[in-house]
Amino acid sequence: MAEDTTTTNTTDHDGAAVASDDRREALLAVFSDHLGDAVVGSHLKPGQALWIRVATAAWAEAALVARDKAGLKWFDFLSAIDWLPSPYGRYEDSSVDVPFPPPMPERSAAVPGYAGGNSRIQVLASVAQAGTDLRVLLKADVPDDDPRVPTWVRAYSGAAWHEREAHEMFGIGFDGNVDLRHIYLPSEFEGHPLRKEFPLLARVVKPWPGIVDVEPMPGEDPEDPEDDAAVAEESEA
Amino acid sequence: MTLTEAQQLGYINAQAADGRINVELETDDGMVLNMGPQHPATHGTLRLVARLDGEQVTSADVMCGYMHRGYEKLCEVRSYPQVTTLVNRIDWLGSFANEVPFILAAEQLMEVEAPPRAMWIRTILFELSRIANVSLFIGDLALQLGAQTPAFYAFRDREFVLNQIESVTGGRFHPNFDRIGGLKDDLPKGWIAETKAAMVRLRGFCDEMEGLVYGNEIFQTRTRGVGIIPAHVAQSYGLSGANLRGSGVDWDLRRDANVGLAYDQLDWKVWTHPDGDSYSRCWVRLQEVREATKIVDQLCDGLPGGGIMAKVPRIIKVPEGEAYIATENPLGAMGYYVVSKGDTGPFRVKIRSASFNNISVASWLLRGVYVPDIITILASLYFILGDIDR
Numbered sequence: 001m002a003e004d005t006t007t008t009n010t011t012d013h014d015g016a017a018v019a020s021d022d023r024r025e026a027l028l029a030v031f032s033d034h035l036g037d038a039v040v041g042s043h044l045k046p047g048q049a050l051w052i053r054v055a056t057a058a059w060a061e062a063a064l065v066a067r068d069k070a071g072l073k074w075f076d077f078l079s080a081i082d083w084l085p086s087p088y089g090r091y092e093d094s095s096v097d098v099p100f101p102p103p104m105p106e107r108s109a110a111v112p113g114y115a116g117g118n119s120r121i122q123v124l125a126s127v128a129q130a131g132t133d134l135r136v137l138l139k140a141d142v143p144d145d146d147p148r149v150p151t152w153v154r155a156y157s158g159a160a161w162h163e164r165e166a167h168e169m170f171g172i173g174f175d176g177n178v179d180l181r182h183i184y185l186p187s188e189f190e191g192h193p194l195r196k197e198f199p200l201l202a203r204v205v206k207p208w209p210g211i212v213d214v215e216p217m218p219g220e221d222p223e224d225p226e227d228d229a230a231v232a233e234e235s236e237a
Numbered sequence: 238m239t240l241t242e243a244q245q246l247g248y249i250n251a252q253a254a255d256g257r258i259n260v261e262l263e264t265d266d267g268m269v270l271n272m273g274p275q276h277p278a279t280h281g282t283l284r285l286v287a288r289l290d291g292e293q294v295t296s297a298d299v300m301c302g303y304m305h306r307g308y309e310k311l312c313e314v315r316s317y318p319q320v321t322t323l324v325n326r327i328d329w330l331g332s333f334a335n336e337v338p339f340i341l342a343a344e345q346l347m348e349v350e351a352p353p354r355a356m357w358i359r360t361i362l363f364e365l366s367r368i369a370n371v372s373l374f375i376g377d378l379a380l381q382l383g384a385q386t387p388a389f390y391a392f393r394d395r396e397f398v399l400n401q402i403e404s405v406t407g408g409r410f411h412p413n414f415d416r417i418g419g420l421k422d423d424l425p426k427g428w429i430a431e432t433k434a435a436m437v438r439l440r441g442f443c444d445e446m447e448g449l450v451y452g453n454e455i456f457q458t459r460t461r462g463v464g465i466i467p468a469h470v471a472q473s474y475g476l477s478g479a480n481l482r483g484s485g486v487d488w489d490l491r492r493d494a495n496v497g498l499a500y501d502q503l504d505w506k507v508w509t510h511p512d513g514d515s516y517s518r519c520w521v522r523l524q525e526v527r528e529a530t531k532i533v534d535q536l537c538d539g540l541p542g543g544g545i546m547a548k549v550p551r552i553i554k555v556p557e558g559e560a561y562i563a564t565e566n567p568l569g570a571m572g573y574y575v576v577s578k579g580d581t582g583p584f585r586v587k588i589r590s591a592s593f594n595n596i597s598v599a600s601w602l603l604r605g606v607y608v609p610d611i612i613t614i615l616a617s618l619y620f621i622l623g624d625i626d627r
Contacts, residue, residue: 048345049561074488075475076563077589081576090314090582113559113576124574124587126561130472130486133494137561137574158474161597169309178243184302184626193310200310 021046027136028052030070035062041139043114053115053139056149059123060176062138063155066127072136075156076126078163080142080170083110084120086196088203104197107144117141121170121195123149127156142172151176169194242296267295270608274303281622283596287603287611294611297603299596304626312586317343317417317553320583324573325411327590328624331370331567333362333402336415339586341497342562342575343417346555351497355419355545360499361432361536362402362414363564364529368439369398370567371526374619378519379450381616382459387450394442397435404428417553419546429537436530443527451523460516464602464614467513474601475594478569479525480618483518485511490565498564503535515617522619554581568592568624592624 024044031052032039038058043051054062066072087102110120119141128135142149151174152159163174164183171192174180182189191198273284282303288296308327312320324339325332337359344350351359376391399409404425406412414421450456466476471484481488489507491500508524510517555577563572569591576585595618602618603611 051559073469073472075473075594076570076572077475077574077587077594079574079587081585081587085578086313090580113557126572126574126589130481130488131493135494135561156473156475157470157601158594158597161593182302184305193307198310200314203314 021050023134024050027070027072027134031062031065031136034065034069038062041115041117049135049137051115051137051139053117053122053141056140056143059140060150060152060154062140063125063127063152063159066136066138067155070129070136072127072129072134074128074130075158076128076135078123078125078152078159078166080121080123080166080172080194081113082121082170082194082196083112083117084196085109088199101199115139120144121147121172123166123172125152125159125162142170147171148173148175150174153177168192171195272611274300281620283620283622283625285599285603285611285615287608289608292607294603294606294608297600297611299599301596301622301625304622306627308627309586309588312583312588314582316581317555317583320586321415322411322413324588325413326623327588327627328370328566328568328571328592328621329410330373330621331366332410333406333412333414334366334370334564334566335571336413337363337498338562338564338566338571339573339575340415340417341564342560342573343553343555344497345560345562346558346575346577347417347549347553348556349418349547349549351419351547352544353499353541354423354543355547356497357499357536357540358405358420358424358545359415359497361533361540362405362412363498364533364536365398365402365432367529367567368526368533369395369402371522371529372398372439372442374522375446375450375519375526378616379456381612382456384450384453384456387446390442390445390449394439397438401428401432401435404431416546418549419544423545429540433534433537436533439530440527443523443530447523451520457516459610459613460514460519460617461512462514463610464515464606464617465513466598466602470598470601471513474598476569476598477591477594478565478567479518479521480569480595482507482509483521484513485509490563490570494563496562496564499536500532502539503532505532505535515613518617518619552581554579555583563589566591568619568621569595571624588627590624590627592620592622593627596620596625 021044027050028042035054035058038055039052040055041053085105087104107120112122121142122139123142125138126135140149149172151163153176160177160179161183163177164180166172167174167180168182168185169192268289270287270289274282284300286298287294308323311323320339321336324335327335372395373391376388379387402412403409405428406414466484468484468486471481471486487507487509492507495501505528508521510521557577557579559576561572561574563570571591572589574587575583578584599618602614606614
């Protein structure tokens with residue numbers, strides 16, 4: 001059924017291993033029962049959270065299953081993640097070292113996180129059950145060549161604004177959402193700011209003051225006796 | 238009128254979305270009323286384009302983004318300790334509460350737990366932020382309805398809370414006090430007694446406001462039965478905080494999904510109201526301030542000893558993984574989805590702020606109401622622009 005199913009074992013406060021999480025496993029079973037093969041991956045951190053990845057075509061249906069079958073009636077948020085590493089790094093290199101714009105990373109450098117995936121950008125949404133701590137984080141691949149997924153508006157009215165935001169920030173289309181105007185940016189704004197290839201212009205125009213006089217990071221300076229203690233402390237922790 | 242809703246929206250979009258309308262525009266089938274971005278009723282730069290038929294709103298379009306600062310992008314170039322400085326400015330009236338869920342998410346990824354004393358002090362500051370935030374709401378609410386006095390009372394009494402926050406953190410509005418693994422400092426000497434005195438003062442403020450604002454006949458007439466949100470609509474839009482509990486949904490993340498804060502060891506109550514109207518939302522908030530003062534009292538009495546900082550490396554590197562932590566902030570559920578690639582800074586941070594969802598219901602809610610009710614409904618939804626625009 002699920003191709004990418006992982007469970008992280010965490011420890012609770014007493015240090016004893018929490019092996020299972022029946023309530024979240026039951027939630028996962030609800031999704032598997034109603035969506036079948038469309039549940040293509042899942043990840044469970046017992047006692048913490050459940051991630052479910054569904055096929056792109058089943059994205060809208062997954063919302064209806066969450067609302068009507070799994071009892072997750074409360075809409076939390078909908079957004080996206082661009083898994084490509086930023087070509088700019090964290091803007092810690094000066095323009096002397098790195099040309100602008102820097103070369104784009106290979107497409108294969110985009111490695112999705114929990115519950116797997118095959119695309120560069122994934123949509124991510126969270127729905128919860130009011131009155132409990134049950135929540136499901138749903139993911140779906142956004143095809144690289146045709147970045148469109150079905151809309152969630154029919155299941156959750158609140159998704160409309162979140163889809164507008166994801167549309168302008170990531171350039172994802174939501175089939176069925178008729179109102180995808182910009183929500184934050186001016187309507188003539190070009191580009192999708194939260195995609196990794198979009199530069200943070202403030203850092204390009206004026207370098208981050210931290211890189212002007214580069215001091216050795218603590219722990220990397222062999223002449224500082226205080227830092228040896230820090231290294232020892234770090235390895236101890 | 239035969240236009241469909243989509244056509245009406247399109248009409249308004251064409252003329253208003255680009256910011257070209259700044260005067261009232263009369264057309265054959267109604268009038269477009271533009272409120273904001275600088276309008277007293279929106280306490281911030283929120284813009285509302287309402288289409289009217291006489292005195293009644295036929296459709297309303299809420300426009301935000303005048304204060305968008307791109308925090309999600311900025312987080313990607315900062316290190317974990319630097320992010321708290323940024324997120325302080327999201328909900329600027331209760332800023333310590335903004336830091337907590339982010340720090341908790343980072344701690345969950347690092348599998349670090351703050352010592353009990355740090356947890357308790359965090360909870361105290363969290364509740365003080367709530368009191369400072371919501372007490373100002375009560376004063377502001379009355380101001381929007383035309384009463385000047387309660388606003389001054391609110392500013393006066395909020396000062397006692399801000400002084401307490403300032404004497405611990407050094408900052409009145411942007412404490413930047415929370416650290417991964419604990420807190421920056423311990424409480425100063427004599428702080429507990431002063432805080433308890435401030436809580437007595439704030440309970441007096443609540444009693445005063447209950448008589449002055451909530452018991453006022455004009456206030457009741459203007460808010461009762463106005464702007465009703467049924468529970469299923471509230472859930473579908475993802476409303477949270479008092480807006481959700483004012484619609485009768487008994488859900489408080491402090492009680493039901495408590496992560497890393499001391500709420501489970503205290504005796505307190507989650508208030509709900511079945512009506513779902515403007516009055517019930519405001520009423521729930523008033524009760525929450527009262528409840529918060531009791532929580533702070535209990536926390537001050539039972540404050541455990543010990544250190545305030547867990548052992549963390551001097552350079553914070555968060556292991557690869559994803560975590561989502563949401564807490565019950567003054568405005569509602571606020572969450573951070575943190576993706577780490579094992580670096581000193583986050584790979585992606587999604588900030589789920591309460592006001593964004595809370596105000597998204599406005600278009601639905603304002604349809605059919607009268608123009609003066611726009612003010613009370615927006616006031617009762619209680620949003621902070623920094624929390625919408627991020």
